[in-house]
Amino acid sequence: MDQQQIISPRQFSWISTVIIFTSSQTFVPREALYISHHNAWFTYILPLVYVLFITYVFYELCKVFPKKNIFEISFLLFGKFVGGFINILMILYIWSSFMRNISTISVFMDSTILILTPVYVIGIICNLIVQHYGKMSIEVSARVNELTFILFITMAFSMPLMLIGDIQVQNVLPILSHGVNGFFKSNTLNLGWFGDLFILGAFLHTLSVPRQVHASLRYGAINATFLLTLIMMLTITILGPNIGSKAMYPIYLLAEQIHFTDFLERLEIIMVTAYTFSYMLSMIFIFIAGLIGISSFTKRRDYRIYSSSAGWLMYMITVLSFSNITDLYNFVSYSSVIIAITIQVPILILFWIFSKRKKYRKQISVKVKKEHKYGRSFRWMTNGFILLSLVFIFFGIWLGDKIAICGTIAGLGFLLSLSSALITSLLEMIKCNKLRRNNP
Amino acid sequence: MSTSIQISLFLMYLVTIAIDIKYIKSMKLAEKVIFYSMNSIILILIGLRFIFTEFPMPIDFFIHYVSPWVLEWSRS
Numbered sequence: 466m467d468q469q470q471i472i473s474p475r476q477f478s479w480i481s482t483v484i485i486f487t488s489s490q491t492f493v494p495r496e497a498l499y500i501s502h503h504n505a506w507f508t509y510i511l512p513l514v515y516v517l518f519i520t521y522v523f524y525e526l527c528k529v530f531p532k533k534n535i536f537e538i539s540f541l542l543f544g545k546f547v548g549g550f551i552n553i554l555m556i557l558y559i560w561s562s563f564m565r566n567i568s569t570i571s572v573f574m575d576s577t578i579l580i581l582t583p584v585y586v587i588g589i590i591c592n593l594i595v596q597h598y599g600k601m602s603i604e605v606s607a608r609v610n611e612l613t614f615i616l617f618i619t620m621a622f623s624m625p626l627m628l629i630g631d632i633q634v635q636n637v638l639p640i641l642s643h644g645v646n647g648f649f650k651s652n653t654l655n656l657g658w659f660g661d662l663f664i665l666g667a668f669l670h671t672l673s674v675p676r677q678v679h680a681s682l683r684y685g686a687i688n689a690t691f692l693l694t695l696i697m698m699l700t701i702t703i704l705g706p707n708i709g710s711k712a713m714y715p716i717y718l719l720a721e722q723i724h725f726t727d728f729l730e731r732l733e734i735i736m737v738t739a740y741t742f743s744y745m746l747s748m749i750f751i752f753i754a755g756l757i758g759i760s761s762f763t764k765r766r767d768y769r770i771y772s773s774s775a776g777w778l779m780y781m782i783t784v785l786s787f788s789n790i791t792d793l794y795n796f797v798s799y800s801s802v803i804i805a806i807t808i809q810v811p812i813l814i815l816f817w818i819f820s821k822r823k824k825y826r827k828q829i830s831v832k833v834k835k836e837h838k839y840g841r842s843f844r845w846m847t848n849g850f851i852l853l854s855l856v857f858i859f860f861g862i863w864l865g866d867k868i869a870i871c872g873t874i875a876g877l878g879f880l881l882s883l884s885s886a887l888i889t890s891l892l893e894m895i896k897c898n899k900l901r902r903n904n905p
Numbered sequence: 906m907s908t909s910i911q912i913s914l915f916l917m918y919l920v921t922i923a924i925d926i927k928y929i930k931s932m933k934l935a936e937k938v939i940f941y942s943m944n945s946i947i948l949i950l951i952g953l954r955f956i957f958t959e960f961p962m963p964i965d966f967f968i969h970y971v972s973p974w975v976l977e978w979s980r981s
Contacts (some may be wrong), residue, residue: 787964
């Protein structure tokens with residue numbers, strides 16, 4: 466295996482979209498709908514702000530330590546013992562995400578399309594696929610993701626068109642009339658899932674230009690937020706908040722509502738297939754991130770040697786950890802946020818503070834400093850639009866329960882701001898892609 | 906999990922690890938330690954699973970203590 470692995474900024478952004486979207490879509494919409502009812506489509510904005518903080522810390526780290534991943538940076542910043550301890554914490558976090566995802570997909574497939582297959586067998590099939598990809602370079606998985614992502618994103622964006630006949634706009638009204646409590650709680654519960662982006666720290670070495678890392682991660686996160694908001698809106702307008710909050714898998718129920726003609730009755734099978742591909746890839750990325758973490762202790766980037774052993778170890782721990790679906794549901798819906806906050810936030814703050822030390826700031830090359838200005842206008846526009854969407858939400862919460870039209874204006878303003886942020890972040894990524902093309 | 910599934914899983918594990926044996930020669934000492942430790946834990950877990958149906962795991966803390974607390978907070 467080559468020590469130098471390279472993936473493109475576009476592939477990097479698609480990986481981040483897939484990780485956030487697939488993780489957040491199985492159980493979580495149900496909980497958000499239960500807490501926020503018809504205002505659940507606002508539940509992804511605070512997690513997005515948190516993810517932007519993660520991308521900022523990664524950017525700062527990449528500026529000081531280009532071509533290094535977060536595990537190597539940890540050793541460089543904190544030394545052998547403290548750095549090693551932080552790396553163990555990060556590996557435990559990554560493994561817990563992996564266990565959660567492999568159990569979720571096994572249970573999801575067992576109760577939707579593979580009803581007669583034992584859940585352990587589905588789990589082992591997923592595990593063997595993950596082990597197989599764990600023996601290859603990250604470049605291979607990134608390319609496979611590039612192929613399946615097109616199918617996945619086409620499906621996601623075409624859902625409103627396919628379901629246009631069933632949409633009942635009155636289901637979302639009155640907008641933002643439930644106050645700040647539900648909004649804050651449902652947003653907090655989603656933090657844990659969005660925090661999965663932290664895992665991409667293991668792949669920071671695959672992109673050599675810090676600005677490209679920053680722009681692609683931001684675009685990936687905003688793209689995932691936009692898609693999740695869209696699917697949540699469809700769930701509310703088509704199923705309604707009551708059915709959505711009681712259904713085990715609202716997204717599957719939504720796909721089941723698609724009926725084109727008598728010949729295209731079971732379109733949800735195709736959609737679930739596309740979703741499963743992306744989910745599998747998200748697990749593969751998480752698994753490879755864990756393997757990179759283990760191999761960082763031996764200072765060799767060849768992680769293949771641990772693939773089978775780590776895969777089987779994870780499988781055994783997963784089987785023994787979740788004895789029934791209730792345990793899994795409780796862990797997935799409520800514990801993810803606590804794990805993310807207690808592990809990620811202190812680590813990110815420590816990394817950020819230590820990377821600001823003078824001796825490290827001196828290492829930043831002139832080229833990197835110049836590149837910071839690249840695409841700055843788009844970056845600020847994106848930040849402005851996200852801030853504007855937050856302002857709209859708080860305006861709606863403030864006046865939505867008294868004057869209904871204010872809530873509607875806030876909802877429309879939020880949608881426009883989020884769409885504009887998606888476009889400007891895409892433009893920023895396109896602009897940053899041109900960096901160092903002729904002068905690497 | 907039925908006994909037949911358990912036995913077939915164990916055989917599958919042995920086959921995949923047998924394929925990985927070719928890597929052992931090229932491993933450094935630290936890598937060998939990690940490799941053998943992981944496989945020892947797997948074998949211990951398989952053995953325990955064979956003897957007991959259920960036994961406590963670290964994740965139980967989150968399932969039985971953290972999750973109910975967050976659930977109560979979110980529904981309050």
